[in-house]
Amino acid sequence: MVKLAVDAMGGDNAPQSIIEGVELARNENSKIEFLLFGDKKQIQPLLKDNKNITIVHTDEVITMDDEPVRAVKKKKNSSLVLAAKAVKDGEADAFVSAGSTGAVMVAGLLIIGRIKSIDRPGLTVTMPVINNDTGFTMIDFGANADAKVNNICQYALLGKFYSKNVRKVDNPKIGLINNGTEDDKGNIIHQKMHQALQSMSDNGDINFIGNIEPRGLLNGITDVAVTDGFTGNAVLKSTEGSALAVIDMLKDGIKNGGIKSKMGAFFLKDTLKKIAQKMDYTKYGGAVLLGLKAPVVKGHGNSNPEMIKNCLFHANEIVTSGYVEEVENFFNNTEKND
Known part of the structure; x- marks a missing residue:
């Protein structure tokens, strides 16, 4: 089963649109498991049921106004950072957020990391x-x-x-x-x-x-x-x-x-x-x-539930396609031949 780490607090309409989008995706595809990172007190009341959904409580949020590099380094207990860390640690297969584009890119680069040679x-x-x-x-x-x-x-x-x-x-x-x-x-x-x-x-x-x-x-x-x-x-x-x-x-x-x-x-x-x-x-x-060790999908800041669902399905599609593995194999073989 594919596991997606979701920044439930990222985006203009979070956490409601994120939660509704997750449930739309869950109801259409039972083979995806969702790890929701965010404030449990805000998330739990919005969920209709917890099937295939696990809430990981966080007490910090990276906002659109935060300077990306500083925020990622200092707000280590934020929903965005911990969701990315879950992917790095192998607890999830991909990271999805509608939060700050700069912070998502920094977290992807510094936490999840680049594919070797990229x-x-x-x-x-x-x-x-x-x-x-x-x-x-x-x-x-x-x-x-x-x-x-x-x-x-x-x-x-x-x-x-x-x-x-x-x-x-x-x-x-x-x-x-x-x-x-x-x-x-x-x-x-x-x-x-x-x-x-x-x-x-x-x-x-x-x-x-x-x-x-x-x-x-x-x-x-x-x-x-x-x-x-x-x-x-x-x-x-x-x-x-x-x-x-x-x-x-x-x-x-x-x-x-x-x-x-x-x-x-x-x-x-x-x-x-x-x-x-x-x-x-x-x-x-x-x-x-693209070019990271795991898929990182960035949704639009004002994403509605349908758009969040599409982001989640996109992340699942990348995971199951074997894209990352093929890129890694290509660049590893190229490096050996050089």
Whole structure:
């Protein structure tokens, strides 16, 4: 049975949304056991029953306002820290939190630890695309603002194994986000990144398709988009902002467009609902910090119970996919051959 360590006090709507999400997941999958870390006096009254759920009492909470490194080091009895420690100690298989992104990343790095030979773990998110239900994976989108050539090469491998094992994509396409598709586009560091990824592709390690422009991401141009954390975060927020702007324009057009617009919206209601469901990125279950010895899944701070459930299922999916084991084997074998 898979055991998930859950930070029950992390997030804007904790602990209620966390508990409700855990019970939704528990009711749909009886093969997952949940270790809830947090204030027992707040958690217990919210639980309908304790089946497959164990509460581990903690008396500290890391807030969104806390400085991540200092908080993780000083608040050793916090729900976030003890949940991560449970994974390190082998008491749980994965760590899930909707708390401070910085604190989750610090706990993942300092407590759970990196896979040997991985220089910098990458924060990964799966986003929807128009022409399939698999979506595309982007790494990194915020863990490391700057990235060296070697980091990008490792991101490509982490993204490849994640896409193959978890997203079930055979021979995933990998593209480098750039300001043009030509081989010589971008600054010197991006040109070197392109050369290194092309060399890996020539050796058969990855399926590199070259430079890709952000405007092609939602059209399914690639399965894995690799980039530095600064660029990735900007692309992610621009994509989300554009999608929200389009929705707002549609609503405004319907509201102020008269009877014809309202009737058109009525007849297109089912179609618009399907589009909204298809482009809902929360169904993919939060962000993942790839490159660690165990899965770390970060839910959105304002996650509702359904989003928490998706995060928990995502963590379970990574554990059972064998992703971590395959990454460890690959890098161990590479190190031996070197």
